[in-house]
Amino acid sequence: MKGKVSFFNLQRGFGKVLDENLKEHFVHNSEVEGNFKVLYEGEEVEFEPKETEKGLNAIKVKRLKKRVRGKIKEYQMTDGWGWIEANSKDYWFHHSQVVGQYGFKKIREGFTVELTPSDDGTRLSAENVVCIDTRNPLDKFAYLGNWDEAINGLTNLAQPEEWDYLDEKTGAHPVLDSYVHQTFIQLVKENKIEYAKFNGIDSYAAFNTGLVTVKQEEIFAYFEINRPPSPTYSYLNLESQKWQFLKFDRESDRIMTHFKERPKLANYFSTPTDLLYDVNRRLIPDFEHIVDDREDRFPDIFKSLSDDQIMERLRSAIESALKRVRRNYKTAIPQFYNGGIQLLLPLCLEKPERADLALVVARENEIYRANTILPLDWAYNNARLLAKPDREWLNP
Template identity: 40%
Template sequence: MDLFGFGQFLKFEECIRHLATRLALNEQWEYSDPAKELAEGNNAANFPLPVLRNYLEHTFRKVKSEDKIVYTPDKNFACFNTGLVTPNLEDIFAFFELNKFNNPRAPYFFKAFIKKSDIEFLIHFSQNQPESANYFDQPALLLFNPKLQLIPNIDHIIQDNKGRFPEPLRQAPDREIRSRLMGAIDDISKRVRINYKIAIPQFYDNKFQLLLPLYLVDNTKPDLALVVEKINENTYSAWTCLTMGMAYNNARLIVSPHSEWLKP
C-alpha cells in the first residue's frame, strides 16, 4: 500500500505547500533547474514540490514496513511521523481520520499535517506517539570505506543512462563518453579516498548506496551522481548514475544533505 492507497487527499498540492512554507523547517523542495531534470529523464519534475512529494511517499512506505503507523483503539484515527520538524524542532505528523465513505482504495481521509503540541495530536496520540523511520541500523553502510576497490560497469552506465548525460555528450560517440566517464570516475575515486565525506548515502529499493559526483563537462559543477553499492567486504560496484534531482530525492530520505556538491 502506498500513501495514496492509504489516505484520500483533497488538494494535495495545497497540503504539501502549507507543510513546506508554513509548518516545517525551511528546506529546498523544488529542483533548481526543473527543465534540465525533465530533459534528462526525471519525470518527477512535472510535479510541484517534487522532492517533498517523493520524501513523503517513501517515508510512508518505510514507516509502514516498520509497523510504525499508529491507530487509535477504535481505528477511527491514524497517524505517522513524517520525520520533519518545525523551526522549533517539534516533530510533525500526518494525521488521518477513517474514511466515512468506505472507500476501499483509500480507507482513511487525510486531515492535516500537525505538530506534536497540536491539540488533535495530544487528544488521540499523546499516549502512543508514532516513531520516525529508522535508517541507522547499519551505520557503516552510510560511510565510504577507502579500503574497498571501486569497479564500475562502464558499458551498463552508458547504455542505460545516455539520456541523463549533459547535452554536449548526449550526441557524442560512445567512445568519447567512455573516455570522459572513465576519467571522471578515476578522479572521484581518488578524491573520495582522501575525503570520505564526499560520498553521500542514499536509500533506494530498500538498500543503502553511496553517491559520488561526476564532473564530465565542468570541473566546478557535477553533471551526474554515480551510484555506488557495496557488493562484499572488498568491493564497491557502480552500475548506474542519476541526475542531481534524482540523487537528492534518494539522499533526502535519510537526512537533509548538507553537501557542497549535491543540491536539488
C-alpha cells in the same frame, strides 16, 4: 466476428474495436465477458456487432487469451525486469511487456496488474501486462484530498529547507512530496503507523514525517476515518481508502491525545558505517551498463560522442570523484533505494567544478560496484530520505 482493440480507456471503461474490415465498434467494459474487463491495445477479441443510433457497438465480447490479476512483487529498474505474484505463483516480466503509451511506462512494486500467463517450460512469464491500479501506498491508504495545498503548507510548517523544483502548474514541491510518500512506505514496512480509537471505534491514524519545526517540534501526518469511503472504479473492484488525510501538524496538536503510543521515526539503516565510503575497497564500474544509459541521462553534448570517448570521460570523472572522497569523506553521500543503502559520487563530465550526474555505488561482498548513474534531482530525492544532503556538489 473477430476484431482487434484499437483503444481502451482504463479509467472510463470503454474503448474501440476494429473488425476485419477496419470498421470501428464502440465497446464498453460491461460487454466484456468474464471477470477481467480491462482490454488492451492490440488485443484480439471475438464479438457480435450491433447497430445503434450512435453507430456500431461491440457486444458479447470474448477474450481469446486467459487473463489473471496480481501485484508487482519486485522490479529492477536499472535492468528493466521483475516479478509479478498472481494466484500464489510468481511470473517473470520485462518492461517491454508492460502496456504503455509513447514509451512511458510507470512501473512500481505494489502496483495491481492484469496479465496473460505464459509458460515456456523453464519459467512462468507475464505478457501484455496492464497496470490497473497505479496508486502508490499512501494513496491506497488514504484519500488525500487537496494534497498539493497540504504539501505547500508543510513547507511553511517545517524547519526551512530548499525543497527545490516548485511545479509551476500545481504549485507543489515534488521533492517534499516524494519524501513524504517514501517515508510512509518505510514506516509501513517497520509497522510504525499508529492508530487511535474514539468511543471504541477506529477514528484516527498518524505517522512521523521525520520533519521538525523551527522550535524542533516533531511534525506528524494526521488522518481520520473515511466515511463514506471515496469512490473507486467499480468495474475494476479496487480497494477503497479506509482513511482520509486531515493535516500535517505538531505533536502538541490535540488529536495526539487520542494515541497511546507516539509515532516513531523511520529507520533506514542498522550499521552507521554503511553511510561512509571505505576508501580501502576497490570500485568496479560496470561501464557497459552505465554507457547504455547515456541517451536519457548524459548531458546533450555526449550524444555526439562515440562510446570510446564517453568511456574516457567517465574513467577520468570517476577517478576524480575517488580523489575527492579520499580528501573529504562527506563527498560520498548516502542514499536509500530499493531497501538498502547506496553511496552517491559526483561525476563532473563537462566542468571539473560542477557535477553533472551522480554515480551510484553499492557495496557487494568485498568491493564496491557502480552499475548506473542518476540525474542530480533523482539522487537528491533518494538522499533526502536519510538526511538533508550536503550541497557541496549534490545541488540540482
